[in-house]
Amino acid sequence: MISHPHAPAHESASATHHGHSNGHEAGHGTLKGYLIGFVLSVILTAIPFWLVMGEVFDSKLVTAFFVMGLGVIQIVVHMVYFLHMNPRSEGGWTIMALIFTLVLVGITLAGSLWVMHHLNANMMPMSPEMMKNMP
Amino acid sequence: MASNIQAQDTDKPEFYLTEEHHPEGSTMLGFWLYLMSDCLIFATLFATHGVLGRSYAAGPSPADLFNLPLVAVNTAMLLLSSITYGFAMLQMERNAKTETLFWLGVTGVFGAIFLGLELYEFIHLIHEGAGPTRSAFLSSFFTLVGTHGLHVTFGIIWLITLMVQVSMRGLIPENRRRLMCLSMFWHFLDVIWIGVFSFVYLLGVLG
Numbered sequence A: 001m002i003s004h005p006h007a008p009a010h011e012s013a014s015a016t017h018h019g020h021s022n023g024h025e026a027g028h029g030t031l032k033g034y035l036i037g038f039v040l041s042v043i044l045t046a047i048p049f050w051l052v053m054g055e056v057f058d059s060k061l062v063t064a065f066f067v068m069g070l071g072v073i074q075i076v077v078h079m080v081y082f083l084h085m086n087p088r089s090e091g092g093w094t095i096m097a098l099i100f101t102l103v104l105v106g107i108t109l110a111g112s113l114w115v116m117h118h119l120n121a122n123m124m125p126m127s128p129e130m131m132k133n134m135p
Numbered sequence B: 001m002a003s004n005i006q007a008q009d010t011d012k013p014e015f016y017l018t019e020e021h022h023p024e025g026s027t028m029l030g031f032w033l034y035l036m037s038d039c040l041i042f043a044t045l046f047a048t049h050g051v052l053g054r055s056y057a058a059g060p061s062p063a064d065l066f067n068l069p070l071v072a073v074n075t076a077m078l079l080l081s082s083i084t085y086g087f088a089m090l091q092m093e094r095n096a097k098t099e100t101l102f103w104l105g106v107t108g109v110f111g112a113i114f115l116g117l118e119l120y121e122f123i124h125l126i127h128e129g130a131g132p133t134r135s136a137f138l139s140s141f142f143t144l145v146g147t148h149g150l151h152v153t154f155g156i157i158w159l160i161t162l163m164v165q166v167s168m169r170g171l172i173p174e175n176r177r178r179l180m181c182l183s184m185f186w187h188f189l190d191v192i193w194i195g196v197f198s199f200v201y202l203l204g205v206l207g
Helices: A007-016 A031-053 A060-081 A089-122 A128-132 B002-011 B024-052 B068-093 B097-127 B136-169 B173-206
Strands: none
Touching (some): A031 A060, A031 B173, A060 B173, B068 B097
């Protein structure tokens, strides 16, 4: 039997858990961290609902800007306090995967909206007669 | 003599795995990559809704249909379930099995309320004649929100499975790993919901 150096350590680690594996795992949260994240999330959720339901701003563009901005901030809060993202977890691979995904998401969203907007803008206007003759 | 046997031993082919202790981190990284791919699915659905979200086909608009107080309650349910899952993880680290199960149960209840309210909203919309076939806007709305709801459904099934596992086997390393994965999945769903209530509901009602 090849000796398995970690086998006995593994048994004891199951009791204390914070043996040798701690450094590899995604970071653990603390009660304080979860509560900070929760309070921030409640505030960041309440403000956009209040802005829209209370019709605080006259300009819809300003309201939309605030709603999306606060949404982005809340996503960052969730990432940090609930998902325990940090640039060092997994030797930096989680953050690399996240950045790569965000680039793809950006291309997907911005590209779709841009291309489809131009398709709409360049579409030939149709009269009801033309609509009737559509296949 | 002894060294001779050892030499023979090393020449033999090994028919069992002698790999190192499975590092905990790789599962987490792999699951994270799955979540990122899931994120791309939602990105395409968000993009679809962004393109089609104003095509009402002379049908009802978001301002006519959406009940923002209901959406606010829904958001609160999902947010509460996120923090209670966090409490479950904290109890898991303290090795408190009963408390972990209690907070997992609370999380499941909040998740179920969220799902119930969403189903109520869907049924209400379909009864009003604003089903997914009514307009391109409603098609993309039902697809996006329905996909999120489907994720929550499977999250709850996973949660119940893990509660049974923990109650039977206790907080063994395997169950801890599974709970960590579900934790990431559950918080990820809350992150997606932030996009849904901001982009679909609030901006939709705003017009």
